[in-house]
Amino acid sequence: MAQTHHPAGKVCYDQAANDNNKFRCMLKVTGLSLLLGAAALIVILTQLFAPPTSGKSGIPSVYLTEEPAPLARSNGTSSTDGLEFNPLLNNAVLKRATGGIEAQDYPFMHIAIDDPPADLTISVSITADGQKSDWYQLEAPHPESVWLSLNEFAGWQGTVEAVELRLITGETLRIKDLSLHPAAPSRQLRAIVSDLTSFAPWKRAQMNTHTGVAKVASFYPVPLVMSWLLLSLTIYGLIVLFTKRAFSWTDVGMIFLVCWFGLDLIWQKRLTHQVIHSHHTFAGKTTEDKLLAGPDGRLFAFISQVKEHIDSPNARIFVASDDLYRGMRAAYYLYPFNSYWKLGGPQIPDPERMHKGDYVLLLGPTRVLLHRAKGIRRPETKYFPAKLLFNSASGKLIRLQ
Amino acid sequence: MDVLLILLALTLPVLLGGFWLNLLIPATARGRSALVWGHGALMGWIVIAQIMWLLDALDLPLSFTLTGCIVALFILLAAAMTVSAHPRSDAPWQELRVISTMSVAQRALFIFLLCLIAIRVATLGLEVLWRPLFPWDATMHWATKARVWFEHQSLVPFVDKETWLDNPAAGMYTDRHPNYPTTVPLLQVWMNLSIGRWDESLMNLPWLMCLLAMGAAFYGQLRSAEVGPAIAMTFTYFLLSMPLINTHVALAGYADLFLGACYCAALMALHNWVLHRQTWQMVLLVLFAFACVRLKMEGFLWALMLLPGLIVALATRHALLKLVLLASLGLALLIVFRQFAPGSLHPFLQQFTPLSMKGLMGVIKSLFLHANWHLLPYLIAVCAGFALLLPWSVTRKYRGIGTALALSVAAFLFLFLFTVFWMGSANFTGVGRLSIQLMPSIVFLCALLCNETLTRGNVWPARQAASTAT
Numbered sequence: 012m013a014q015t016h017h018p019a020g021k022v023c024y025d026q027a028a029n030d031n032n033k034f035r036c037m038l039k040v041t042g043l044s045l046l047l048g049a050a051a052l053i054v055i056l057t058q059l060f061a062p063p064t065s066g067k068s069g070i071p072s073v074y075l076t077e078e079p080a081p082l083a084r085s086n087g088t089s090s091t092d093g094l095e096f097n098p099l100l101n102n103a104v105l106k107r108a109t110g111g112i113e114a115q116d117y118p119f120m121h122i123a124i125d126d127p128p129a130d131l132t133i134s135v136s137i138t139a140d141g142q143k144s145d146w147y148q149l150e151a152p153h154p155e156s157v158w159l160s161l162n163e164f165a166g167w168q169g170t171v172e173a174v175e176l177r178l179i180t181g182e183t184l185r186i187k188d189l190s191l192h193p194a195a196p197s198r199q200l201r202a203i204v205s206d207l208t209s210f211a212p213w214k215r216a217q218m219n220t221h222t223g224v225a226k227v228a229s230f231y232p233v234p235l236v237m238s239w240l241l242l243s244l245t246i247y248g249l250i251v252l253f254t255k256r257a258f259s260w261t262d263v264g265m266i267f268l269v270c271w272f273g274l275d276l277i278w279q280k281r282l283t284h285q286v287i288h289s290h291h292t293f294a295g296k297t298t299e300d301k302l303l304a305g306p307d308g309r310l311f312a313f314i315s316q317v318k319e320h321i322d323s324p325n326a327r328i329f330v331a332s333d334d335l336y337r338g339m340r341a342a343y344y345l346y347p348f349n350s351y352w353k354l355g356g357p358q359i360p361d362p363e364r365m366h367k368g369d370y371v372l373l374l375g376p377t378r379v380l381l382h383r384a385k386g387i388r389r390p391e392t393k394y395f396p397a398k399l400l401f402n403s404a405s406g407k408l409i410r411l412q
Numbered sequence: 413m414d415v416l417l418i419l420l421a422l423t424l425p426v427l428l429g430g431f432w433l434n435l436l437i438p439a440t441a442r443g444r445s446a447l448v449w450g451h452g453a454l455m456g457w458i459v460i461a462q463i464m465w466l467l468d469a470l471d472l473p474l475s476f477t478l479t480g481c482i483v484a485l486f487i488l489l490a491a492a493m494t495v496s497a498h499p500r501s502d503a504p505w506q507e508l509r510v511i512s513t514m515s516v517a518q519r520a521l522f523i524f525l526l527c528l529i530a531i532r533v534a535t536l537g538l539e540v541l542w543r544p545l546f547p548w549d550a551t552m553h554w555a556t557k558a559r560v561w562f563e564h565q566s567l568v569p570f571v572d573k574e575t576w577l578d579n580p581a582a583g584m585y586t587d588r589h590p591n592y593p594t595t596v597p598l599l600q601v602w603m604n605l606s607i608g609r610w611d612e613s614l615m616n617l618p619w620l621m622c623l624l625a626m627g628a629a630f631y632g633q634l635r636s637a638e639v640g641p642a643i644a645m646t647f648t649y650f651l652l653s654m655p656l657i658n659t660h661v662a663l664a665g666y667a668d669l670f671l672g673a674c675y676c677a678a679l680m681a682l683h684n685w686v687l688h689r690q691t692w693q694m695v696l697l698v699l700f701a702f703a704c705v706r707l708k709m710e711g712f713l714w715a716l717m718l719l720p721g722l723i724v725a726l727a728t729r730h731a732l733l734k735l736v737l738l739a740s741l742g743l744a745l746l747i748v749f750r751q752f753a754p755g756s757l758h759p760f761l762q763q764f765t766p767l768s769m770k771g772l773m774g775v776i777k778s779l780f781l782h783a784n785w786h787l788l789p790y791l792i793a794v795c796a797g798f799a800l801l802l803p804w805s806v807t808r809k810y811r812g813i814g815t816a817l818a819l820s821v822a823a824f825l826f827l828f829l830f831t832v833f834w835m836g837s838a839n840f841t842g843v844g845r846l847s848i849q850l851m852p853s854i855v856f857l858c859a860l861l862c863n864e865t866l867t868r869g870n871v872w873p874a875r876q877a878a879s880t881a882t
Contacts, residue, residue: 034517218547218663220840221655223783231781237790260866267787268646274786275528275653282535282658286542293542298612301544327580336548342587343551347563349585353573354552364577 040247040256041265048243048266055238056203057196060229062118062162070116070193075107075174076186093125094186098178105176107189114139114167119198120159122176123188127154129291131184134177135159140169146177150209150225158202161191163227199229207232207277210284215336223277232277240270307340313405314344320400320408321348321370329365331358332374332406341374341406362388362395367411371397374406381407414607418614421476421606422621424483429456431490435497436692443507443635443644450628451696454673457618457625458703461598468567475565476605511641518642525649532653533624539662540620544612550665553589555612558600560585562610567594595706596667616664623661626673626852627652633680633856637687639863647859651852656784656844667708668848674703675714676852682718683813683860686725710849714820721816763832771834775825778843785851792854795861806864813857820850 076094096105122133133154134146144166151157161167174191178184192198206228223232243266251258293301302311321328328345330352332338342352358379359371371387373379381387386397387409396412430452437448464479472478511522545555560568568583570590600615607614627648634644651657660669678700685693701718704711723735779789799807799814807814824846828837836842 030515030517034515213543213546213663215546215548216840217659218549218666218845219842220778220844221659221783222781223655231783233781233783233787237787240787240790264646264862264866267791271650271653271787274783278653278655278658278783278786279532279535282532282539282662285662286535286538289539289542293544293613298544298610301542301612305544305546325581325583339548339552343556343559346556346559346585351573351576351586354588360577366580369580 036256037259037262037265040250041262041269044243044247044250044262044266045239045269047246048239051242051246052235052239053196053200055242056230057199061196061199062160062194062229063115064118064194065113065115067116072193073109073112073117073191075109075189075191093123093188095183096178096186097183098180103177103179105178105186105189106173107175108173109171109191112171112191114161114169114171116193117171117191118160118162118194119192119202120161120174121156121188121190121192121198122149122154122159123156123186124154125185125187127184128180128182131178131180134179135164136175136177137164137166137171138173138175139166139171141172142166143175147226148211150211151205156188158198158205159227160199160202160206160229161227163229203229203235206230208280210281212288213285232274236270236274239273240267243270302344307344309405310337310340311344313403314341316403317372317401317406317408318345318348323368325349326368326370327351327366328370328372329359330372330374331377331379333358333376333378334374337374341372345372357389359387359389362392365395365411369411370400371409371411372406373409381409386412417476417606418603418617420480421603422617424480424487425456425460426453426621426625427456427487428459428483428490429453431487431494435490435493436695438690438692441636441690441692442510442638443632445507446628446632447636448632450625450630450632451677451700453621453625454629454677455699455703457599457621457670458595458674458706460602461595462706464598464602465567465594473565474561474567474601474605476602476608479602479605507635507641514641518640522642522645525645529627529649529652532658533620536623536658536661537620540616540664541613543662545616545665547663547665553587553592554596554665554667555600555615556585556587557592557594557597558604558615559610561597562601562604565605593667593706593708593711596670596708600665619661619664619669622670622673623652623657626669626676629673629677630680630852630856633677633684634859634863636684636693637680637860637863639859640867643859643863643866647855647862650786650788651855654785654788654851656848657851660845660848666845668845671704671707671711671714672849672852674700674707675711675849676856678704678715678718679721679813679816679853680856682721682725682816683810683856686722686812687809708849710846713823714849717816717820717823720819721812721814724815725812764830765832765834766830768829768834768838770838771828772837774834774837774840774843775828778837778840778847782840782844784844784847788851788855788858791858791862795858798865799861802861802864806868810857810860813853813860817850817853817857820853824850 094105094107120135124131124133131154133149133151135149136146137144144164147164149157149159171191174189176186176189206225209225209228211225224230244263247262247266250256292304296304299311299315302308305311324347326348328348328350330338330342330345330350332341335354338352338358339354342350358377359365365371371379373381373387379387379389381397381399382394383399385394388394397409398412399407400410401408426449430449433448433452433455437444441447460479460483463482464474467479467482468474511519514522545551557570560570568585571579571584571586572590573586576584576586599618603615603617604610630651631644631648634647635641639647657669657672660666678697681693681696681700684690685697697718701715704715720735724732727735778784799810827833827846828843833842836846
């Protein structure tokens with residue numbers, strides 16, 4: 012805007028008005044680009060990346076909460092409100108027969124549970140062509156309504172005979188919906204949304220990489236949002252080309268920023284669920300109680316009991332286990348006792364390097380052999396005399412004699 | 413009482429570093445408050461660990477009271493020197509004045525991003541407070557030392573397995589990596605000493621502080637590099653919102669986040685020293701290069717990579733040519749030795765392999781497919797492309813930081829593509845964590861290049877140009 016000889020306030024007002032107009036214009040252009048970019052992405056996803064199907068039309072959805080076909084093996088009690096299921100009475104497994112359907116006709120599953128308890132975990136298994144698949148644990152913080160893309164599911168092929176849900180909780184559940192659906196754009200989008208909003212508690216591997224997806228997700232979120240960004244930038248380019256709008260790097264930056272927000276919102280949602288989960292598990296507890304409540308609870312309890320049988324603070328303790336994680340963690344929980352755990356190689360050293368008074372902690376499975384009369388040894392060494400001090404389902408503590 | 417002690421344990425390192433850097437950094441520095449307290453907090457944590465190491469070297473017990481008193485003395489000394497120095501009364505408000513001159517839209521964006529950062533930090537803080545120690549390596553060779561040193565209140569030696577087996581009565585301990593630097597475990601010891609008990613959650617709070625310090629230092633150095641507040645805050649948000657960095661705060665216990673923060677601090681100081689030749693930036697560069705060495709083994713390499721950056725930034729064309737010839741000669745000798753006398757090389761250098769496609773795919777997936785860095789790798793790719801298009805008169809000022817980072821990235825790629833460590837990329841057990849050590853620095857360079865593009869495009873209104881000139 013040209014400088015004119017006005018009092019300073021007028022110049023500022025003109026500058027501010029100009030800034031506001033530019034800002035509103037930028038918002039309109041970037042907003043339009045992003046909306047049209049999103050629309051384009053939806054069209055591409057549903058038309059070019061639709062799940063492969065048999066091509067048959069008019070396939071009806073299959074509602075597995077309704078009364079099963081005669082001679083089919085199913086459990087759970089159907090009612091008008093859905094399926095009532097008591098995990099305590101049915102070994103936690105709900106099995107519903109499908110009457111034999113072709114997997115490729117039904118690429119989507121919907122699960123809806125009424126008022127699910129906080130501790131509910133759901134796993135899914137499919138029986139197809141006489142083969143039962145492994146259990147897949149749902150990564151869904153809100154099983155009130157979850158859409159699964161079954162094409163990503165190992166075992167979803169051929170003729171599907173039954174669907175099983177393993178529902179771990181202490182309460183009776185009302186399953187409002189358990190249904191299989193043919194391909195449709197809306198279902199595909201709902202499955203993508205379910206994928207993006209999935210949640211699983213921290214896994215050890217997440218220190219190394221965060222994939223951002225559930226195991227049966229159709230798309231990684233980053234390429235998805237990157238596609239949205241590219242399409243939005245293309246739309247923006249077309250707007251610049253065919254209108255009077257001048258190209259501005261700020262517009263490009265804002266489009267990028269909004270796409271980044273989109274990804275970050277998904278991540279923030281996951282973090283929030285994680286914090287709620289951690290609060291539920293650990294809040295208000297001492298360190299010892301936290302460790303007992305955590306994923307190492309049983310191991311920590313066992314090590315606490317083991318420590319009571321070690322009479323010398325300077326004693327050496329060898330930890331032997333085929334399970335790398337348990338062995339490593341056991342060695343850590345034994346500190347400040349002097350523990351030894353080796354990643355790779357013999358689980359305990361040669362007999363001549365061990366001494367009377369040393370301890371050996373055997374965490375099954377382990378290649379170290381224990382003979383109550385003769386002692387312990389590796390398969391290729393001689394026995395070292397030893398006495399069993401403590402024995403539990405988690406492991407054994409032995410003192411060398 | 414525990415709450416007060418924890419707050420004291422968290423505050424002392426920040427005050428220690430902050431007060432001393434307050435003496436070092438001039439009042440006229442852009443983003444001064446962020447520079448002082450960001451770098452100060454980071455340096456304070458490193459120094460606390462070194463003080464504890466020194467006390468042990470003098471045969472004194474590890475003690476919160478003793479260490480705290482020494483730290484408090486240094487803080488008081490710095491405070492006294494601050495008071496007696498020429499008053500800098502309006503320095504803390506300088507940045508606020510600059511922000512107030514931004515347009516309404518930019519100010520709204522600034523505040524919005526700050527709020528997002530606050531929400532993220534609060535979320536991560538709650539996770540750190542509630543969750544006990546979780547990650548693999550933390551319980552394999554970091555917290556193992558902290559546990560033993562806290563219990564014995566001294567730096568009991570950790571040795572390799574063979575030495576441990578051969579010396580049963582010598583009071584030595586062992587773990588997976590007994591020779592790792594002592595700084596990270598000492599941070600956990602410091603926190604536990606403050607409350608007098610082993611607490612697997614509270615001892616991880618330094619990682620949250622590291623994130624905050626890194627963000628503040630990052631913002632401050634971007635401002636020092638004449639980047640406007642809105643762009644600086646945007647990239648600070650990018651840095652602090654990346655999932656893998658957040659994960660290393662929430663599941664604290666590794667050294668990678670601290671190393672990434674310190675290497676970034678050193679690199680930012682390198683760049684701004686080359687630009688403005690301010691002594692305090694050189695001091696920051698030296699201090700944080702030393703900090704890298706004290707954090708993790710890779711820190712040696714990253715600190716070493718700063719040297720070529722410095723040389724390239726300062727050297728004449730003639731000297732550069734000599735350097736390139738020297739480096740080429742060194743590489744040629746290495747190849748010859750490897751071919752004819754491999755045993756004469758360091759064991760690490762014998763572990764070269766042909767290009768590993770699995771390693772390459774691991775790097776590509778980790779950067780572009782997985783959700784570790786949001787959209788940053790794509791932005792990096794675009795920035796790198798644009799950097800080639802910008803005229804030399806613009807990019808020459810980035811030759812120092814560009815060289816240091818290019819060499820670091822080359823070393824990173826070499827490790828995962830041409831050595832036996834390709835497995836660490838193929839199964840994602842190493843590539844992500846090593847990336848954390850470099851990513852903050854790369855974000856900084858991206859921010860500078862994006863700023864060049866945005867400001868050279870003359871898209872800012874005149875008011876923004878006026879505010880960046882302050």
